[in-house]
Amino acid sequence: MRFGVAKDLITPDQPAYMGGYASFFNQQFQGIHDDLYVRTLLVEDGGTKLVFVSLDLLFHDFALTEELQRWVETAYGIPGRHFFLAYSHTHGGPALVGYDDASQHSPAYERFLIDRIQSCVSRAMVNLFEGTLEAGGVDGDWNMNRRRLVDGKMQNKPNPEGAKDDRLHVLRVLDANGRTKVVLFNYACHPVTVRDTPYLSGDYPGRACHLIEAEYYGATGIFFQGAGGNSRPKATAYKGSFITCTYDEVNEMAASIVQAIKRLFANPKAMAPVQPKLAACQFRIRLELEPYPKRHFADIANDPDSWPGLVGMANRVFDGYESQPDFMLLPAGLIRLSADLYIAYMGGEPCYEVKQKLERLFPDVTLLFWGYADAAAYIPDDRILAEGGYEAEGSVVEYGLKGPFRPGIDARMAEAFTTAFRALQ
Incomplete structure (x- = not known):
């Protein structure tokens, strides 16, 4: 195999302007705590x-990905x-097209971002080396379910008994001399440790990449967010x-994740060689809406208690109501790394239950799950839809x-x- x-x-x-929580208060960043990377x-x-491209950002609409897909096909002949x-989903990044209010976007930053992504991909193309790929995983207790039933209503509160994805998946690329060149890790947890603090930061995924790169000289840490739609850092749960x-608490969480990765690498039986059999496809899943x-x-736009960002989004939906479709096309994909190792890829903020049900469809393979490919919406399963709450209905206006x-997401x-799995066989 060759890698770049x-x-x-x-x-x-x-x-x-800040993205994420701070975007609802029309805040510009006040400084840079730690840098953001592609x-x-x-x-x-x-x-x-x-x-594979990972961004230390909240997320963008899928138009950015489509533009880059056209570019990579023209520039390098790659389909x-x-x-x-995909996006780490740090809430410590700038506002972007597709989620934040239009008044908060920076056209100059959008151009800068595309240029940097293209430059990064191009440098990967000239930084080629022969190597091998390993895969492994370990369970970790860094997240917590955030859906709790209180007085008959599903609320955004810590739920220690709720379902969550504990699995930390790791892919390691070694060069021909056995040196670690890439540590790609995949975990499901919202990077909202410092919430609406108005400083740019990659949160725990960015810090974990820093620590990996310090530990393995010459290596690059790369993070892909999992099905973290309904989980938050355990450190943020209090009373x-x-x-x-x-x-400091961001650093503690990141350091604990990296220690788990180091222990994984220290166990000679924990990381298995990947016998490559590469293939991939992308597609759209039509999800019907109940308008x-x-x-x-x-009513939301005129409510004096609505956040400024929410008012902007409500007005946008109101003004375009008649022309908006009653469905959404969710971008998704499936990647085959080997005969028994796959990656499911999906836009929006998928909840853990979505991943669980896909894993049950393919019990004979190890399935990594990368969400946050675009700013589509929260992606619940049918049970969460029936239960209600923020992921099912409360976030609708924020996503425009x-x-x-409608029910039927599972099917x-x-x-x-x-269909995608059969096509890759």
């Missing part, structure tokens, strides 16, 4: 090349369906609520949707991924 790897700085070099991994086996981009933590009445959005999803997910 690169990273590049994407920290804004001029004032910009990281690229190229994997090549014979004639098949796959490109667009073999290009995968029945979620609190804002410090950067709210148009007046619902006017006309209403929550549509199963059909789409089963």
Whole structure:
């Protein structure tokens, strides 16, 4: 196998509005706690090349990915369906097109971001080396379910008994001399440790990459967010609520993750060689919506208690209500690394239950799950839809949707991924 790897700085070099929590208060960042990066991994086996890009950002709409897919096909002859981009979902980054209010976007930063991503991919193309790929995993207790039933209503509160994805998946690339060149890790947990603190930061995923790169000289750490839609850092749970933590606590969480990776690497039986059999496909999953009445959005826009960012989104839906479709096309994909190792790829903020059900569809393979490929919506399963709560209905306006999803998500997910799996056989 051949690999290419690169990273590049994407920290804004001029004032910009914050994304994530802070975007709802129209806050610009006040400083840079730690830099933001784009990281690229190229994997090549014979004639098949796959490109994986990870961004230390909240997320963008899928138009950015589509533009880069067209570019990589023209520039390097790599099929667009073999290009995968996802976001760490740090809330410590700048506002971007696709989620944050239009008044908060920076056209200059959007141009800067595309240029840096293309540069990073291009440098990966000239940083090629022969090597091998290993895969392994370990369970860790760094997250907590955030859906708790209180007085008959599903609320955003710590739920120690709730389902969560404890698995930390790790892919390691070694060069021909056995040196660690890439540590790609995949975990499911919202990077909201410092919440709306107005400083740029990669949160725990970015810090873990820093520590990996310090530990393995010459290596690049790369993070892909999992099905973390309904989980938050365990460190933020305090006395029945979620609190804002410090950067020291971010560091503690990241250091604990890296220690787990080091222990994994120290166990000669824990990491298994990957016998490459590369293939990939991308597709869209049609999810039907149950539209709210148009007046619902006017009420939110006129509510004096609504956050400024929420008012902007409600007005946007209200103004375009008649032209908006009653469905959403969710970007998704499936990647085959070997005969028994796959990666499911999906836009939006998938909840853990979505991953669980896909794993049950393919019990004979190890399935990694990369969410946050775009700013589509929270992606619940049918049970969460029935239970209600923020992931099912409370976040609809923030994402500019006309209403929550209709039941039937489980069947549509199963059909789409089963079809993709058969196509890759």
